[in-house]
Amino acid sequence: MEDFEPRIIGFLCNWCSYAGADLAGTSRLKMPPNLVPIKVMCSSRVDPEMVTDAFLRGADGVLIAGCHPGDCHYDKGNYYARRRFAVLKKVVESLGLEADRLRLSWISASEGARFQQVVEEFTEKIRKMGPNPTGKETLL
Amino acid sequence: MNSIIVDFLEKALVSDYVSSVLVPSGGPDNTFPWTLISDVSALAMAEPVPPVMYVQGAKALASFTQSMTEGKLLAVMRPCEARAAVELSKLEQIDLDNIILLTMDCPGAVPLKEYRRDAGIQPDISIPETIRPLCRQCTEFTSAGDLCLAMHGGLREVLPLTPAGQELLDSLGMKAEPDTSAWIEWASSLKAEREAVSTENRKSLKKAYSGLEGLVEVFSGCISCRSCRTVCPICYCRLCFIDMKDRRCPASAHLENSRSSGAARVMSGTLLFHIGRMAHMSLSCVSCGMCEDACPSDIPVGRLVSMVSAGTTAVFNYSAGSDPEDPLPLNTFRLEELHEYED
Amino acid sequence: MNTKTSVLVSESSIGDTLRDLLGKLLENGEIDSVFALRETRQKGRYCYSLITDPTLIREALPFHPVMPVQGARALSEMTITEPFGRPVAALLRPCEIRAFVENVKQSQGSLENIFIISCTCPGVIPASKLLGEDREDVLANHGGNIRNACRTCTGFIPGPQADMTVLLASDEPHDGTVIYLNTDRAVEIAGKLDSLSRETGKPAAELTSGISEAREKSLKDLMRDIPAPADGLQSLVSLFAACIGCRGCREACPLCSCVLCDYETARTLHSPELVRSEAKRKGSVRVPAGTLQFQLGRLMHISPSCTACGQCSDVCPVDIPVSDIFIRAANLVQESLDYAPGRDTDDTPPMATYLEKELLDITD
Ligand code: SF4
Ligand code: SF4
Ligand code: SF4
Ligand code: SF4
Ligand code: SF4
Ligand code: FES
Numbered sequence: 131m132e133d134f135e136p137r138i139i140g141f142l143c144n145w146c147s148y149a150g151a152d153l154a155g156t157s158r159l160k161m162p163p164n165l166v167p168i169k170v171m172c173s174s175r176v177d178p179e180m181v182t183d184a185f186l187r188g189a190d191g192v193l194i195a196g197c198h199p200g201d202c203h204y205d206k207g208n209y210y211a212r213r214r215f216a217v218l219k220k221v222v223e224s225l226g227l228e229a230d231r232l233r234l235s236w237i238s239a240s241e242g243a244r245f246q247q248v249v250e251e252f253t254e255k256i257r258k259m260g261p262n263p264t265g266k267e268t269l270l
Numbered sequence: 271m272n273s274i275i276v277d278f279l280e281k282a283l284v285s286d287y288v289s290s291v292l293v294p295s296g297g298p299d300n301t302f303p304w305t306l307i308s309d310v311s312a313l314a315m316a317e318p319v320p321p322v323m324y325v326q327g328a329k330a331l332a333s334f335t336q337s338m339t340e341g342k343l344l345a346v347m348r349p350c351e352a353r354a355a356v357e358l359s360k361l362e363q364i365d366l367d368n369i370i371l372l373t374m375d376c377p378g379a380v381p382l383k384e385y386r387r388d389a390g391i392q393p394d395i396s397i398p399e400t401i402r403p404l405c406r407q408c409t410e411f412t413s414a415g416d417l418c419l420a421m422h423g424g425l426r427e428v429l430p431l432t433p434a435g436q437e438l439l440d441s442l443g444m445k446a447e448p449d450t451s452a453w454i455e456w457a458s459s460l461k462a463e464r465e466a467v468s469t470e471n472r473k474s475l476k477k478a479y480s481g482l483e484g485l486v487e488v489f490s491g492c493i494s495c496r497s498c499r500t501v502c503p504i505c506y507c508r509l510c511f512i513d514m515k516d517r518r519c520p521a522s523a524h525l526e527n528s529r530s531s532g533a534a535r536v537m538s539g540t541l542l543f544h545i546g547r548m549a550h551m552s553l554s555c556v557s558c559g560m561c562e563d564a565c566p567s568d569i570p571v572g573r574l575v576s577m578v579s580a581g582t583t584a585v586f587n588y589s590a591g592s593d594p595e596d597p598l599p600l601n602t603f604r605l606e607e608l609h610e611y612e613d
Numbered sequence: 614m615n616t617k618t619s620v621l622v623s624e625s626s627i628g629d630t631l632r633d634l635l636g637k638l639l640e641n642g643e644i645d646s647v648f649a650l651r652e653t654r655q656k657g658r659y660c661y662s663l664i665t666d667p668t669l670i671r672e673a674l675p676f677h678p679v680m681p682v683q684g685a686r687a688l689s690e691m692t693i694t695e696p697f698g699r700p701v702a703a704l705l706r707p708c709e710i711r712a713f714v715e716n717v718k719q720s721q722g723s724l725e726n727i728f729i730i731s732c733t734c735p736g737v738i739p740a741s742k743l744l745g746e747d748r749e750d751v752l753a754n755h756g757g758n759i760r761n762a763c764r765t766c767t768g769f770i771p772g773p774q775a776d777m778t779v780l781l782a783s784d785e786p787h788d789g790t791v792i793y794l795n796t797d798r799a800v801e802i803a804g805k806l807d808s809l810s811r812e813t814g815k816p817a818a819e820l821t822s823g824i825s826e827a828r829e830k831s832l833k834d835l836m837r838d839i840p841a842p843a844d845g846l847q848s849l850v851s852l853f854a855a856c857i858g859c860r861g862c863r864e865a866c867p868l869c870s871c872v873l874c875d876y877e878t879a880r881t882l883h884s885p886e887l888v889r890s891e892a893k894r895k896g897s898v899r900v901p902a903g904t905l906q907f908q909l910g911r912l913m914h915i916s917p918s919c920t921a922c923g924q925c926s927d928v929c930p931v932d933i934p935v936s937d938i939f940i941r942a943a944n945l946v947q948e949s950l951d952y953a954p955g956r957d958t959d960d961t962p963p964m965a966t967y968l969e970k971e972l973l974d975i976t977d
Contacts (some may be wrong), residue, residue, distance in 0.1 A: 179511050179546035186542050188530060199605070209603035214549075216611045217582050217600070221548045224581035225574075226480025234612045248613075268533040268669070269486050269653055269660065270541060290892055292900070298851040306888060309896030324857050324931075325901065333901035334888035386855065386931050483654075490653030490660065493681050493740070495928045497859035508877050515872060521691040522698065524663050525646060532666030536648065536687040564859045566928045567658070568744055 136190040136256040138249075140165045141176045145203040146238045147195035153242030161246050162253045165193065172196065173234075174207035178218040181232060185222075188265030191231045191256040195248070198236040208236070230255070231262060271374060271421055275318035275346055278372070278419075278428055282344050283310050287441040288370070289341030292331060294320045300389040304330035318346045319374060321392050322385045326560040327351030328503040332363045342368050344438070349373045349414035350558035353591020354503035356414075357554040360598050363506045370438055371415030375422050375457075378405035382563035395460075404559035404572050407468035409461050414591065423453030472577045475570065485541060488574070491567040492544070494537045498561035498571045504551045511550075512543045544571070548578045553599055554590045555579040616816045617778075619800065621792040621809040627779055630790040631675040631730070634806060635702055639667040643802060644728060645699035648688070649673040650681075657743040661687045663701070675704050675730075676781055678755050680737045683924045685712035685867035689722040696725035703727050706734050707771040708922035711955025712867035714774055715918040718962050721870045724774065728798065731771035733817050735782035735824075736763025739927050762923025762936045765832040767825065770817050772955055776802075784823035793817060832944070839934070839941045849905060852938070855931040856904050862925035862935045863907075868915040875914075876907040912942050917963045918954040919943035 142148040148169050154161060170176055173196025181192050194215060202208040215234045223229040235248045264270060275293075282288040294302040295315040302320035304327065307313060327347035332355075335343070347355070352371040359366040378393040378401030385391055391400060398406045405411075412418060416435030419428050427448050430436040439445075479488040496512075499505045511517060519538045527534035555575050562572035583589060585608075586599035623630045638644045647664045651672045659681045664670060684705045691697070705713070710731055716722040736759030742751050751758050763769075771778055776799040780791040791814060794800050803811065818825070840848040860876075863869045875881050883902040891898045919939050926936035947953060949972070950963040 177511065178549035179542065182545045182549065183542055186545070187527070206603070209605070210600070212608050212612055213586075213600055213603055216585050216608050217553065218549050219611060220581045220585055221545060221552060221578050224476070224578040225485055225545065225548075226476060227482060227485070236612060263482050266531045267482060267486060268531045268662070269490060269535050269651075270527070270538070290889065295897070297899075298854045301854040303854070303899045304901070305897045306892040306900050307897040308892045312897035315897075324855065329858075330900045334883065334885045337885050340889070382857070383930060487654040490655045491658035491681075491744075493865070493928065495859070495861040495864045497861040497864070497928070497930065500860045500864075501857060508879070509873050513872060518694055519690065520694040521701075522695060524691050525665065525697075528646060528663045528665040532669045533651070533662045533664040533672070536661040536663050537682045537690060564857060564861070564930050566741065566861060566930050 134257065134261055136164045136253055136261075137188070138165045138191040138193060138252060138256060139184040139189045140167045140193040140195060140249075141170050141173070141180070142167050143173045143196035143203075143208075144169055144171050146197035146201065147235075147245065149239035150195075150237040150241045150245040153239065154245045157242050159242060159246040161249055164253045165249050172202065172204050172207040173211035174202075174204070174214075176211065176214075178214055178221075181218060185227075185231065185262070186264050186270060188262055190259075190262045191233065191252055193233045193235065193248070193252055195235045195237045195245075198238055201238065228259065228262070230259065271377075271419065272316075272318050274426060274428075275372070275374070275419060276313055276316050279316065279318070279344065279346065280310055280313055281442050282438065283307070283313070285442055287342060287438060288344045290343050292327075292343060292345040293318050300385070306334070319348070319377065321380045322382050323348070323379045323558070323560060323563065324382070326354060326501065326503040326558055328354030328358050328364070329501070331355055331369070332358050332503070332506065335364045335369065336362075338365050338367060340368075342370060344370045344372060346372045347415070348376045348379070348558075349410055349412060350376075350408065350556045351503070352415035353410065353556040354558060356591040356594050357504055357556065358506065359594060360601075361504075361506060361554070366594065370417065370434055372417045372419070372428070373413070373415040374419040376405075376408070376411045378402065378408070378411075379559070402559045402563065403471075403570065404557050404562065404576060407464055407471050408557060409464045409468060410556075411460065411464070412457050420450070420453045422456040423450070425450065425453050471573065472580060475573055475577055479574070489540050489544060489569060492540045492569055493567055494540060494543070495566060496543070497564040497566065499547060501560045501564040502551070503558070503560070504554045504556070505547065511546060512539060544574075548575055552579040552582045553586070553588060556591050616818070617793050617795050618813050618816055619794045620812050620814040621794065621803050621806070622789060622812050622814075623809050624789040627781065627790045628675055630792075630809070631704070631779070632670050632673055633808070635673065636667045636670040637806060638702060638802065639665070639670065641805065643700065643805065644702045645697075646701045647673060648684075648701055648703040649675060650677050650679065650704070657748045663691075673704075676706070676732050676779065678735070678737045678752070678759070679740065679743065680706070680709075680922070680924060680927070681740060683712060683865065683867040683922055684709035685716055685722070686865070688713050688727070689716045689867070689870060692722040692725075696723035697727060700726045700728055702730055704730050705775075706737070707731055707768055707775075708734075708766065708920045709867075710771055710774050711768065711920040712922060714772070714955040714958055715868060715920065715962070716870060717958060718960070719870065724958065728802075729771075729775045730777045730779065731775035732779040732781035733783065733821055734763070734766070734769040736760060736766065736769075741927070760923040760936075761926065761934065762921055762940060765828060765835045765940060766921055767828045767832055768921065768955075769824065769828065770821065774955075774958070778817060780817060780820065782824055783820045785820070835937060836941055836944060839937045853904055853908055853933060856908070856933060857931060858901060858904065859930060860907075861928040861930065863911060865924045865928040866915065867920070867922070867924070868918050869911065876903065876910055881906070881910075912939065915939075916943045916946040917950060917952055920954050
């Protein structure tokens with residue numbers, strides 16, 4: 131699996147994490163090209179079924195990123211998002227699927243460096259895990 | 271058991287404290303449709319605890335109680351149905367304000383398809399083979415709702431569980447205060463037994479169908495009929511996420527899937543449907559087994575949701591349908607919690 | 614009616630011949646993918662698949678006598694938003710083609726780039742019969758185990774949309790494989806398959822007239838025996854008494870393609886006030902209300918285009934003979950509207966048109 135390049139889907143909240151990603155870009159921080167960002171208005175917009183869909187279609191990792199607790203643009207969205215994420219993780223875990231391919235991170239608009247670090251770390255972790263077997267399953 | 275309940279319903283209807291009753295009645299061809307009864311004479315057909323579950327009681331109740339009832343409604347249902355009704359009230363699909371739920375020591379229910387083949391089978395709590403797999407591992411087989419008809423520990427008595435239940439008994443002048451210790455003994459020992467069975471079953475289910483391979487295998491016979499969802503009391507959405515237009519998987523996406531693995535199943539989204547569904551509703555699953563009864567492909571879908579539900583409810587220490595005051599975990603939060611899930 | 618006589622023949626079995634043919638077409642790029650049945654990891658359970666890897670064609674089960682989902686429904690899922698960009702070979706039974714043609718007419722799919730290989734259809738086995746351990750015996754006694762709908766199906770020779778027709782059901786048992794070339798495209802493709810020889814055979818209808826007669830007779834029996842609304846409300850109520858409201862019949866039906874069925878919308882819900890006042894008036898009412906309303910409504914909506922596939926009966930967990938009822942009604946409706954579902958992509962759906970002078974016998 132030496133030439134394995136993980137494909138990671140990132141649901142980034144518009145107000146913090148997407149802006150953080152932007153900042154990482156404009157600051158010319160070097161970043162692995164593995165994350166495909168999808169802008170959402172708030173981390174709480176991410177229905178678990180969107181994550182499941184990406185996961186089952188072969189995304190090697192799925193990241194949800196939003197404002198730090200207390201900073202959500204809509205006040206409490208990320209607290210709800212955290213609960214939903216916990217449920218999804220448990221569902222995936224109970225079914226014996228690889229819950230480690232899912233991650234929830236809080237990244238503010240000013241944390242370009244943190245964004246870079248999260249993406250790098252997550253990419254490396256997924257690289258070690260290898261490709262998501264859902265991508266090769268013919269009876270899915 | 272049926273006649274005790276019918277007598278009770280009759281008293282309640284006659285007393286005017288209750289203006290209508292929801293109860294299964296005997297129908298043609300060994301069926302037991304839910305009936306909303308206002309007239310005492312119609313109670314002659316009532317079969318309060320039929321051997322099977324054709325329609326989950328909470329689903330029947332929700333079909334006409336989204337808004338306030340005028341006059342009190344007394345609904346007789348199995349404990350899992352009453353618990354689903356509580357969940358549905360939290361989901362704002364049932365207005366429980368004027369509804370009194372009467373449950374019983376549930377004997378379990380015969381698997382629907384078996385019953386359709388042989389209507390002679392009766393559920394027997396002491397013979398696991400006569401009842402559904404989920405009934406065999408059910409730990410909440412009694413004491414749900416406002417009142418419960420106790421049939422074990424030497425009792426033949428309707429016991430109040432809530433102030434609303436007590437109020438009904440009072441208004442009917444039923445004052446008995448029986449000795450319930452033997453009954454409690456019976457319930458806790460059966461509960462312990464069932465807990466062991468359920469842990470064991472969940473373990474072997476998880477072992478058999480764990481991981482992608484296992485899931486693909488167990489759902490390989492799924493024909494996407496969505497009956498499991500349609501009959502589930504908790505799945506109340508009119509339009510499920512899986513049926514939405516933006517969920518459509520076009521030819522090009524199918525081809526892409528197919529190219530990456532050589533072949534792709536069509537009527538895709540089977541696992542997405544089931545996992546997405548579990549993520550949406552497993553917290554409220556009452557393990558009633560209705561979904562499994564409805565599945566034409568005999569997939570143990572209820573046991574799987576119930577297994578997942580054990581995992582998700584544990585995160586929030588939640589118990590579906592137990593306490594009407596306990597908010598749905600996804601409708602609330604604490605500032606400091608779940609740190610192990612975030613970074 | 615199929616009058617074509619140009620055929621490809623081979624001495625190998627139908628399965629091997631088709632797998633070989635499909636593999637070659639995939640390899641030489643004539644087609645891009647194959648839509649066919651495969652067995653899943655559980656014995657006796659099948660699924661439709663889109664196969665692109667020629668080596669995986671070995672897993673294809675051409676015309677295995679099962680219909681896990683109605684093929685039209687699967688094709689519609691894929692082509693409702695966009696047609697196939699490159700040719701796909703689809704193995705479909707006649708009722709699946711008919712249903713898909715109806716889908717296309719109702720903008721629920723596209724036939725573009727779909728090369729259809731069909732068969733003279735001996736019928737399929739109800740899925741529930743293959744769940745048990747005795748499935749090998751059931752499969753071996755195929756003829757005795759087919760769906761009710763298949764027993765009464767008189768449209769078992771595919772319509773003009775089929776590019777190729779494999780002679781599967783025939784009065785006389787035959788060895789090897791016979792494939793009719795119905796369209797220019799089929800002839801063109803056949804020209805590139807040198808392993809199969811070209812011959813002139815008898816039209817499929819001639820080789821299946823016995824089956825046709827038997828089916829006509831079963832259909833007559835069904836028309837006579839299945840209760841009609843005219844037999845009284847009670848007979849209908851009893852027929853659907855066991856209905857658990859799972860709506861599996863609707864979900865499985867290729868014609869029920871609405872995103873949100875009428876009978877799930879708030880409009881057709883029975884209001885709480887109505888249900889309670891009905892209970893007062895009659896002393897007792899069945900809830901959830903609307904079982905018959907749903908069934909009759911579905912009859913209204915799709916009987917003009919019901920293709921008699923039997924999928925609805927197949928999924929019903931309480932064994933209500935849904936398709937018998939639908940097929941009976943569809944026959945009457947389609948006859949009076951002079952409409953045959955799937956006959957021609959250019960036919961206007963009967964409910965989307967009218968004649969100024971028609972149906973005079975039902976008006977005054
Ligand atoms: S998922 Fe199945 S067992 Fe759980 S509440 Fe719904 S119907 Fe009952
Ligand atoms: S009822 Fe069974 S076949 Fe139908 S969607 Fe659910 S699991 Fe699949
Ligand atoms: S499949 Fe059968 S039980 Fe389900 S809605 Fe249709 S008729 Fe009723
Ligand atoms: S109503 Fe039944 S028989 Fe008719 S097309 Fe639909 S599924 Fe097939
Ligand atoms: S019954 Fe009618 S409204 Fe419902 S899905 Fe079928 S055609 Fe559409
Ligand atoms: S707006 Fe960023 S998490 Fe809610």
